[in-house]
Amino acid sequence: MNFVTILIILFLVLFLGYPFVFGKKEPVPKGPSLKDIEEEIEREVKLLRKKQKKIFFCPKCGSIYNPADRFCGNCGIKLQP
Numbered sequence: 001m002n003f004v005t006i007l008i009i010l011f012l013v014l015f016l017g018y019p020f021v022f023g024k025k026e027p028v029p030k031g032p033s034l035k036d037i038e039e040e041i042e043r044e045v046k047l048l049r050k051k052q053k054k055i056f057f058c059p060k061c062g063s064i065y066n067p068a069d070r071f072c073g074n075c076g077i078k079l080q081p
């Protein structure tokens with residue numbers, strides 16, 4: 001084994017190994033993990049279902065409105081809480 005062979009092997013190792021050593025910068029997840037997101041969605045859905053137990057209908061147009069709304073989103077009438 002001479003010096004050139006060693007150089008070629010070294011070059012091949014560097015060339016093939018480059019993407020694994022330096023190329024991957026993205027796969028490090030910085031945001032919340034998938035499990036965290038699922039839990040967040042579950043929480044939101046439960047909250048929404050709780051809110052939807054009481055359904056309010058606009059006295060003027062009959063469309064459903066949120067109890068927190070002050071005005072009807074459909075016709076714009078002022079809503080009484």
Ligand SMILES: [Zn+2]
Pocket residue numbers: 058059060061062063072073074075076077
């Ligand atoms: Zn309305």
